[in-house]
Amino acid sequence: MEDLVKAVAEMMEDEALDLTRKLLEQGESPAKILDAYKEALVIIGKRFEEGVYFVPELIMAGEMMKTASELMKPYMAKGSSAAVQAGKKGKFLLGTVAGDIHDIGKDMVGMLLDINGFEVKDLGVDVPVQKFLDEYSAFQPDIVGMSGLLTLAYDSMKRVVDGLKTMGVRDKVKVIIGGGQVDEHACKFVGADAWATDAVSGVKYSLQWMGC
Amino acid sequence: MSSSAQLLQEREKRFNDAVALNKPDRVPIASVWDFFPARFKGHTVKEVMYDPQLMFNDWVECLQHFQPDMGENPYGLRGFARVLDALDYMHLKWAGHGMDDHQGYQFVELEPMKANEYDHFIFDPSDFMIRRFWPRVNKALAAFENLPPINQIIPYYWGLYSGAFLLSPEMEAARGALMEAAKASAEVLKWAGALGAKLKDLGFPASSGGFAQVPFDTLGDLFRGTKGVMMDLFRRPDKVMAACEKLLPIMIDSAVASAKRTGVMRVFIPLHKGLDGFMSDQQFHRFYWPHMKELLNALIREGITPWVLAEGSCNTRLEAFRDVPPGKVIYHFEATDMFKAKEMMRDRCCIRGNVPATLLSVGSPEDVKAYCKKLIDVCGEGGGYIMDASTTLADAKIENVQAMYDFTREYGVYK
Numbered sequence: 001m002e003d004l005v006k007a008v009a010e011m012m013e014d015e016a017l018d019l020t021r022k023l024l025e026q027g028e029s030p031a032k033i034l035d036a037y038k039e040a041l042v043i044i045g046k047r048f049e050e051g052v053y054f055v056p057e058l059i060m061a062g063e064m065m066k067t068a069s070e071l072m073k074p075y076m077a078k079g080s081s082a083a084v085q086a087g088k089k090g091k092f093l094l095g096t097v098a099g100d101i102h103d104i105g106k107d108m109v110g111m112l113l114d115i116n117g118f119e120v121k122d123l124g125v126d127v128p129v130q131k132f133l134d135e136y137s138a139f140q141p142d143i144v145g146m147s148g149l150l151t152l153a154y155d156s157m158k159r160v161v162d163g164l165k166t167m168g169v170r171d172k173v174k175v176i177i178g179g180g181q182v183d184e185h186a187c188k189f190v191g192a193d194a195w196a197t198d199a200v201s202g203v204k205y206s207l208q209w210m211g212c
Numbered sequence: 213m214s215s216s217a218q219l220l221q222e223r224e225k226r227f228n229d230a231v232a233l234n235k236p237d238r239v240p241i242a243s244v245w246d247f248f249p250a251r252f253k254g255h256t257v258k259e260v261m262y263d264p265q266l267m268f269n270d271w272v273e274c275l276q277h278f279q280p281d282m283g284e285n286p287y288g289l290r291g292f293a294r295v296l297d298a299l300d301y302m303h304l305k306w307a308g309h310g311m312d313d314h315q316g317y318q319f320v321e322l323e324p325m326k327a328n329e330y331d332h333f334i335f336d337p338s339d340f341m342i343r344r345f346w347p348r349v350n351k352a353l354a355a356f357e358n359l360p361p362i363n364q365i366i367p368y369y370w371g372l373y374s375g376a377f378l379l380s381p382e383m384e385a386a387r388g389a390l391m392e393a394a395k396a397s398a399e400v401l402k403w404a405g406a407l408g409a410k411l412k413d414l415g416f417p418a419s420s421g422g423f424a425q426v427p428f429d430t431l432g433d434l435f436r437g438t439k440g441v442m443m444d445l446f447r448r449p450d451k452v453m454a455a456c457e458k459l460l461p462i463m464i465d466s467a468v469a470s471a472k473r474t475g476v477m478r479v480f481i482p483l484h485k486g487l488d489g490f491m492s493d494q495q496f497h498r499f500y501w502p503h504m505k506e507l508l509n510a511l512i513r514e515g516i517t518p519w520v521l522a523e524g525s526c527n528t529r530l531e532a533f534r535d536v537p538p539g540k541v542i543y544h545f546e547a548t549d550m551f552k553a554k555e556m557m558r559d560r561c562c563i564r565g566n567v568p569a570t571l572l573s574v575g576s577p578e579d580v581k582a583y584c585k586k587l588i589d590v591c592g593e594g595g596g597y598i599m600d601a602s603t604t605l606a607d608a609k610i611e612n613v614q615a616m617y618d619f620t621r622e623y624g625v626y627k
């Protein structure tokens with residue numbers, strides 16, 4: 001397991017995936033393997049904050065995580081996913097808003113939230129306002145997180161918040177916006193509860209809201 | 213000498229003095245106008261993108277109004293909507309094609325080169341461009357994906373099949389589209405030539421006569437996408453290097469040819485994927501800077517002044533950027549710490565820009581003046597500085613641009 005943590009944290013993709021396969025074949029529990037990945041992602045997140053790792057490493061970590069969860073799927077016992085979900089700290093609906101396709105930052109936030117115990121549903125990029133609202137109803141998240149790097153993204157964000165108001169659920173859900181250019185003015189304009197220009201503070205807000 | 217010929221010389225000298233790190237008569241000022249001139253004249257982006265005459269009029273009036281030290285010929289980067297239409301171009305969304313009529317165009321990230329296609333590109337870039345890249349970014353050329361390899365046509369008996377394929381029904385539509393695009397291109401070029409002559413008549417030197425990119429940016433922006441190229445750094449670093457080496461002479465040759473054709477010995481080079489945060493120092497020095505440095509040096513050897521627009525921030529790259537011949541390169545900085553840049557570049561390169569785009573779009577003229585004052589005081593000291601916004605004037609308020617120009621002309625005079 002320690003080797004796995006190290007392989008992921010050091011960006012040794014082939015080693016990491018070989019180890020994952022081997023561990024699974026040996027009957028190791030997927031939950032334990034997942035923990036190793038999360039441990040590695042914490043290290044990666046820390047190195048990013050310290051300016052040791054940059055965008056390439058974050059993208060790579062996301063890819064490794066994705067491939068690993070594909071590998072683990074066949075080994076996941078039925079029902080265990082419900083158990084995993086029961087242990088989650090909260091549900092987070094995430095997406096890059098309509099008109100905007102920047103997703104590097106969003107993916108990082110998604111990953112960090114996941115490591116920190118949230119059940120994250122990521123709607124992707126250029127997500128239409130109505131899609132956010134429909135997914136809200138279906139997924140019933142505790143928090144809606146919208147990413148946007150373009151100035152014009154604020155309009156889309158505002159329309160989502162207005163939509164939540166119209167649905168009468170605005171006070172049931174926390175809304176956070178993020179992206180390199182957001183600030184207090186944008187937050188106020190959109191009608192969000194908080195804003196973040198880095199993933200870590202976004203996660204902090206979310207944990208706080210869930211009472212953790 | 214006519215007054216406009218004099219003006220042309222005066223401006224060229226002012227600008228070149230700043231580039232050469234000499235003290236000009238005053239701080240030169242220029243802009244990347246984006247679609248500002250259309251807004252200035254009450255037109256939409258869509259109107260000028262599709263109407264070259266209107267674009268001509270709006271740019272002439274706008275430049276005459278603000279009197280920058282460099283003119284700008286917008287056709288190559290803004291006036292090409294009919295070319296895009298003919299090709300059904302997928303790398304952009306533009307006014308009337310996925311964007312509102314008043315919005316500038318946006319880049320759409322694609323992955324026209326798959327991870328397993330590096331070898332094809334490296335073996336024969338032209339074949340890859342024609343049969344893989346073009347059909348994947350131009351919907352109208354989709355049929356090119358099925359073209360037989362052109363490099364197999366050597367004597368006639370190896371070429372029968374390939375030649376006949378050009379007549380196939382699927383190629384017919386693509387051929388038509390290509391001819392439409394060619395006609396639209398010729399039309400745009402005609403207007404670009406006319407405006408170039410007009411601006412010269414009015415005493416405006418041209419800001420740039422060509423375009424180039426650092427190979428890693430071309431690979432990332434246009435071939436592999438941001439995520440693709442970043443993963444390639446780990447998965448196939450040698451292929452990334454080989455592709456960049458293949459792209460380098462293409463970048464140099466096309467920029468040099470364009471500068472010579474237009475007679476404007478300045479080349480615009482926007483930077484994207486080597487900025488702070490995008491890669492580590494080690495990655496930067498392996499995959500980005502060596503090709504960037506060679507690109508700059510090759511252009512300088514041809515007598516060309518590279519105008520590098522460092523988007524985002526480049527604080528950690530300044531040390532490397534210094535490593536070029538003195539007085540030959542313009543570094544245009546967006547969010548880099550401009551005062552630190554001045555310190556580091558004082559004896560090496562002219563720096564340009566840094567009036568924040570946000571300040572120009574939401575601030576007041578007084579805010580703008582205060583910022584410009586600081587820039588002139590600190591960065592203008594001794595020469596080697598060109599006043600400009602941090603990036604384009606896309607969203608800038610007219611009165612703020614006015615303030616930037618008026619203030620610089622008045623306060624920027626060297627005693």
Ligand code: B12
Nearest residue numbers: 101102103105145147150151178179180198199202318319
């Ligand atoms: C990479 C990039 C691109 C790539 C995107 C690739 C991709 N798959 O994402 C490409 C080349 C495709 C691109 C295209 C465009 N871009 Co761009 N792009 C950038 C760039 C250089 C970096 C963005 C980035 O990824 N940063 C790294 C990540 C890690 O940072 P981040 O996104 O801020 O995320 C962090 C936090 O903000 C936060 N966070 C992010 N989201 C969320 C969400 C929540 C809920 C929370 C809590 C936190 C959070 O956590 C992250 C980690 O700390 C920026 C400039 C810059 N320096 O920011 C311009 C920039 C954002 N782009 C810009 C523009 C204008 C464009 C284009 C319109 C250009 C064009 N004319 O074609 C198109 C638009 C395409 C579209 N419709 O969206 C402008 C926006 C200006 C504005 N204010 O509107 C910028 C600022 C550049 C500039 N100064 O001109 N771009």
